[in-house]
Amino acid sequence: MGIDRTPHAVYHIQYHFVWRPKYRNGLLTSARRAYLLYLLRRIAREYDFKVVEVEVVPDHVHLFVSGPPRYSPARLMQVIKSITAREMFKKFPELRRALWAGEFWGPGYYVGTAGDDVTTDMIKRYIRQQLDDTTAV
Numbered sequence: 001m002g003i004d005r006t007p008h009a010v011y012h013i014q015y016h017f018v019w020r021p022k023y024r025n026g027l028l029t030s031a032r033r034a035y036l037l038y039l040l041r042r043i044a045r046e047y048d049f050k051v052v053e054v055e056v057v058p059d060h061v062h063l064f065v066s067g068p069p070r071y072s073p074a075r076l077m078q079v080i081k082s083i084t085a086r087e088m089f090k091k092f093p094e095l096r097r098a099l100w101a102g103e104f105w106g107p108g109y110y111v112g113t114a115g116d117d118v119t120t121d122m123i124k125r126y127i128r129q130q131l132d133d134t135t136a137v
Contacts, residue, residue, distance in 0.1 A: 006068050009068065009070075011069050014064065014114045015065055015067065016063070016113070018109065019060065019061055019081065019108070019110070021099070021106065022106050025059065027095065027098060032095075035088070037056055039088075040054055040061075043079065047076075049066060049067035049071065050065060050066045051063065052066055052124065055131055077109050
């Protein structure tokens with residue numbers, strides 16, 4: 001991923017997000033994982049940001065994205081969590097029983113950027129290892 005452009009900006013902004021479902025109880029498996037991956041890519045197209053790397057493991061999500069400067073990291077996360085929560089509950093209504101409080105995602109998240117100490121390749125390699133690390137247990 002190189003330099004990107006909007007009509008009013010030239011940018012190279014990349015964020016590494018990590019967040020988890022409420023109660024971190026391993027709900028993101030098989031069909032749910034596949035549907036969440038689909039949703040993340042659909043949202044990226046709709047909101048004009050690019051998925052650099054993504055992995056969904058049973059108890060959390062890693063997403064490395066490049067986004068235009070009009071979106072703060074907080075706004076990107078708000079959009080992603082709200083749309084995916086709504087759509088996951090629609091597609092998998094049984095999740096409402098497991099997540100009895102009516103919230104799909106936990107309240108927080110991690111966000112970092114690629115920079116001098118953490119390179120893009122390091123983040124991508126780390127994300128790719130996530131599924132291997134959870135299936136080895």
